[in-house]
Amino acid sequence: ARLEVQRRLLAADGRSSNVAASAPSPVLAVGILAVLIAAGLVGYWQLGAIGYPDLPLKSRIAMSEEMRLGRPNQVAMEAAARPQITPEVPADYLASVEQLRKMVPTRSDDLKGWELLSYHEAQMRNFPAAVDAQAQVLELKDEAATNEDRRVMVDLMVTAADGLVSPETELIVRQILAKDAANQAANYYYGALYYQTDRADIAFRLWQPIVADGDPQSYYVAAARSQIEDAAFRAGVKYTLPEVRGPSAADIAN
Numbered sequence: 001a002r003l004e005v006q007r008r009l010l011a012a013d014g015r016s017s018n019v020a021a022s023a024p025s026p027v028l029a030v031g032i033l034a035v036l037i038a039a040g041l042v043g044y045w046q047l048g049a050i051g052y053p054d055l056p057l058k059s060r061i062a063m064s065e066e067m068r069l070g071r072p073n074q075v076a077m078e079a080a081a082r083p084q085i086t087p088e089v090p091a092d093y094l095a096s097v098e099q100l101r102k103m104v105p106t107r108s109d110d111l112k113g114w115e116l117l118s119y120h121e122a123q124m125r126n127f128p129a130a131v132d133a134q135a136q137v138l139e140l141k142d143e144a145a146t147n148e149d150r151r152v153m154v155d156l157m158v159t160a161a162d163g164l165v166s167p168e169t170e171l172i173v174r175q176i177l178a179k180d181a182a183n184q185a186a187n188y189y190y191g192a193l194y195y196q197t198d199r200a201d202i203a204f205r206l207w208q209p210i211v212a213d214g215d216p217q218s219y220y221v222a223a224a225r226s227q228i229e230d231a232a233f234r235a236g237v238k239y240t241l242p243e244v245r246g247p248s249a250a251d252i253a254n
Contacts, residue, residue: 063198064194064197067198074160074169077164081160084126086124086126087124089124097120097121104133111137111140114133117129117130118152121133130156131160134149134153137153147179151183154176154186157169164196165193169189184220188207188210190206192223195227195231201234201235201237204232208228208239211241228241
């Protein structure tokens with residue numbers, strides 16, 4: 001029995017010695033810990049935001065939806081927009097615009113007059129007035145209004161709101177998409193709405209086909225190109241903006 005006890009004690013002592021020999025020294029352990037902490041701090045400095053609370057995806061989506069539903073209306077956005085600088089125009093042109101401003105409201109059913117007033121108010125950078133005139137155009141055309149008429153209205157409303165997409169603008173964008181799901185202008189503005197309300201992932205999905213297939217000379221394609229890389233980054237998507245290529249030989253021949 002004594003021999004068996006001694007054998008077991010010796011075996012146990014041998015295992016303890018091996019474990020002690022293989023364990024890192026306290027200095028090495030502290031060094032490894034310091035390196036890990038330093039790497040974590042460097043990574044957080046580059047990718048984190050000091051002082052920000054945790055933002056789980058579910059909470060961010062809920063906050064985005066609340067932001068979208070709580071946007072100010074078109075009138076409030078126009079009131080908060082930066083004032084436009086009135087362009088210098090010839091005196092006779094300004095006199096013609098003033099005449100339109102006085103004459104058209106007295107002829108409420110004059111469709112051509114409202115179209116002219118909307119166009120020339122936009123030329124004068126008086127965009128809220130252009131929005132009001134274009135609203136009359138849509139009202140007079142009623143069901144005969146085209147997507148082009150609506151597209152003009154959306155352009156004016158967004159410009160009058162200093163680039164923001166109001167709830168009223170969103171409604172018209174949806175009307176365009178209901179008739180033409182591939183409409184580039186409507187898809188650009190729909191993406192802009194989500195980009196402005198912290199849903200860069202949706203904006204990226206809406207803008208990617210525009211950038212891939214659209215004419216780079218188009219305002220909507222150029223605007224999407226200027227923002228899509230940031231949208232992709234914020235959405236956590238690896239994305240490279242495609243190069244703008246010139247016309248092919250076939251394009252030149254045509």
